[in-house]
Amino acid sequence: xxxxxxxxxxxxxxxxxxxxxxxxxxxxxxxxxxxxxxxxxxxxxxxxxxxxxxxxxxxxxxxxxxxxxxxxxxxxxxxxxxxxxxxxxxxxxxxxxxxxxxxxxxxxxxxxxxxxxxxxxxxxxxxxxxxxxxxxxxxxxxxxxxxxxxxxxxxxxxxxxxxxxxxxxxxxxxxxxxxxxxxxxxxxxxxxxxxxxxxxxxxxxxxxxxxxxxxxxxxxxxxxxxxxxxxxxxxxxxxxxxxxxxxxxxxxxxxxxxxxxxxxxxxxxxxxxxxxxxxxxxxxxxxxxxxx
Numbered sequence: 001x002x003x004x005x006x007x008x009x010x011x012x013x014x015x016x017x018x019x020x021x022x023x024x025x026x027x028x029x030x031x032x033x034x035x036x037x038x039x040x041x042x043x044x045x046x047x048x049x050x051x052x053x054x055x056x057x058x059x060x061x062x063x064x065x066x067x068x069x070x071x072x073x074x075x076x077x078x079x080x081x082x083x084x085x086x087x088x089x090x091x092x093x094x095x096x097x098x099x100x101x102x103x104x105x106x107x108x109x110x111x112x113x114x115x116x117x118x119x120x121x122x123x124x125x126x127x128x129x130x131x132x133x134x135x136x137x138x139x140x141x142x143x144x145x146x147x148x149x150x151x152x153x154x155x156x157x158x159x160x161x162x163x164x165x166x167x168x169x170x171x172x173x174x175x176x177x178x179x180x181x182x183x184x185x186x187x188x189x190x191x192x193x194x195x196x197x198x199x200x201x202x203x204x205x206x207x208x209x210x211x212x213x214x215x216x217x218x219x220x221x222x223x224x225x226x227x228x229x230x231x232x233x234x235x236x237x238x239x240x241x242x243x244x245x246x247x248x249x250x251x252x253x254x255x256x257x258x259x260x261x262x263x264x265x266x267x268x269x270x271x272x273x274x275x276x277x278x279x280x281x282x283x284x285x286x287x288x289x290x291x292x
Contacts, residue, residue, distance in 0.1 A: 046118070046119060046136050046137075046138060046140070047119060047136075047156075050062065050186075051121065051136075052121070052122075053121060053122055053123075053155040053156070054122075055122075056122065056126055056129070056132075056134070056144075057184075057187040058121075058187070059186045059187030059188075060187065062186050062187060064185070064186050064187070064188050066211070066212055066213055066238075066242060067210045067211060067212050067232065067235065067238035067239065067241075067242060068185055068188070068190075068210070068211040069208065069209075069210055069211075069235070070139060070140070070141060070185060070190075070195065070208075070209045070210075070211060071139050071207065071208050071209075072139060072204045072206075072207050072208075072209075073138075073139075073207075074116070074161075074204060075203065075204055075207070076201075076202045076203055076204060077115045077116055077161065077196055077202050077203075077204055078113055078114065078115050078116070078161040078162040078202065079113075079115075079202050080104065080112055080113060080114075080115055080143075080145065080179060080181055081104060081106050081110055081111070081112060081113075081168070081179060082110070082111050082113065083106075083110070084200075085104055085198050085199075086104065086105040087102050087103065087104055087105075087193075087198055087226075088103045088104070088105050088178060089102065089103040089223045089224075090102055090193065090221065090222070090223045090224070090225065090226055090227075091189075091191040091192060091193065091218060091221055091223070091227075092191075092218050092219075092220075092221030092222045092223040092224075092227070093218050093219050093221065093222060093223065094218075094223035094224075098218035098219070099218060099223045100182060100189035100218055101144070101146075101180050101181050101182035101183075101189065101192065102180075102181055102192050102193065102198070103178045103179070103180055103181075104178060104179045104181060104198075105177075105178055106168040106177055106178060106179050107168065107177060108149055108167070108168060108169045108170065108177045109149065109167050109168065109169075110167065110168040111164050111167065111168075112133075112145050112148060112164070112165050112166050112167065112168050112179055113161075113162050113163055113164050113165060114135050114143070114159045114160070114161055114162065114163050114165055115135075115143050115161060115196070116135075116137045116138075116141075116143070116161045117137065117138060117159065117160050117161050118135040118136050118137035118138060118143075118158075118159060119135065119136055119156065119157070119158050119159070120133060120134070120135055120153050120154065120155055120156060120157040120158075120159060120165075121134045121135065121136045121142065121155065122134035122144075122155060123151050123153055123154050123155050123157075123165075124151070124155075125171070125172075126146075126172070127172070128172050128173045129144070129146035129147065129172050129173075129180065130146060130147045130148065130169070130170070130171025130172025130173070130174060131146075131147070131148040131149065131150065131151050131166065131169065131171045131172070132144060132145065132146050132147075132148065132172075133145045133148065133151055133153060133165045133166055135159060135165070140185055140186070141183060141184070141185055141190075141195075142183070142184050142185070143181065143182065143183050144180075144181070144182040144183075144184070145165055145166065145179060145180075145181060146172065146174075146179070146180035146181075146182070147168070147169055147170055147171050147172050147174040147177075147178060147179065147180050148165075148166040148167060148168060148169050148171060149166070149167045149168060149169025149170070149171060150166055150167045150169070151165070151166040152164050152165060152166050152167070153165050153166070183195060183196075185211070188216050189216060189218075190211055190215055190216055191215045191216070191221060191227065193226055193227070193229075194209070194211070194215045194227075194229065194231075195209060205229075205231060206231065206233050208233060208234075209231070209232070209233065210232040210233065210234065210235060210237065210238035211232070211238075212232065212238055212241050212242050212245060213242070213245060214241070214245050214246070217248075219248060219288060219290075220246060220290070244292075246274065246290040246291060246292045247264075247290070247291050248288055248289075248290060248291075249264065249288070249289045249290070249291050250286060250287070250288060250289075251283045251284060251285055251286060251287040251288075251289060252285065253285050255283055255285075256283065257271060257272070257279060257281075257283070260289065260291075264291045266291055266292070270292060271289060271291065274289075274290050274291070274292045275289050275290055
């Protein structure tokens with residue numbers, strides 16, 4: 001389907017050049033958008049609830065029940081940048097703060113494109129994210145593209161995977177040019193690397209993926225390295241995983257590893273291995289420990 005749109009775009013452009021027929025870019029964009037809407041009747045459905053062009057997260061009043069089921073019709077996605085993807089910072093805990101996306105290296109002015117078909121929900125400046133575009137896709141997933149130097153689409157535009165959304169940059173709270181890519185479902189950020197491969201291929205990991213809290217909570221991950229994947233491809237697997245998920249323990253005054261192990265019915269060795277600490281490590285009040 002994408003190839004058809006691209007062919008039509010090329011065909012219309014050829015007519016305007018060879019026959020000297022004047023076609024405005026605005027009219028051309030509208031024509032392409034109408035063609036996409038005709039072939040994607042779900043474009044109206046995804047705008048029926050929580051459609052807000054002014055806020056980053058319109059789902060603040062929505063309660064999400066885990067596990068979350070995400071379905072994909074395609075087996076591949078479009079790389080958000082049109083060159084090799086180098087992930088410089090991953091989804092996870094970074095500088096004692098949650099990093100709810102991945103950073104991909106680029107040079108200011110590089111094209112940034114939509115990873116999947118969808119409709120632009122947000123396209124303007126946002127505090128922290130700088131110039132930002134958010135696309136809602138037909139499976140309910142949203143992808144956000146932050147720190148752009150310029151935006152080439154507007155809210156409510158229907159876009160296809162691979163369509164240019166803007167140019168890369170370093171606007172907002174950014175340390176150098178890069179793309180901050182966020183994937184979320186109903187306002188809940190999901191580790192993008194759990195859904196998509198960011199290596200040499202552009203493979204979607206599965207046509208059906210179940211998401212548990214582990215893949216939405218940054219403190220279960222490190223921004224310095226990719227988390228070991230444990231794909232959940234059925235509801236039964238996801239429910240079983242929910243039972244096994246790590247829980248977060250906040251160190252209180254007077255706590256020792258011995259006290260924590262007894263209180264949570266887990267060995268000191270397990271706590272140390274999970275948190276990469278030693279049995280002789282000094283605990284600090286407020287320190288986060290994961291109990292597996």
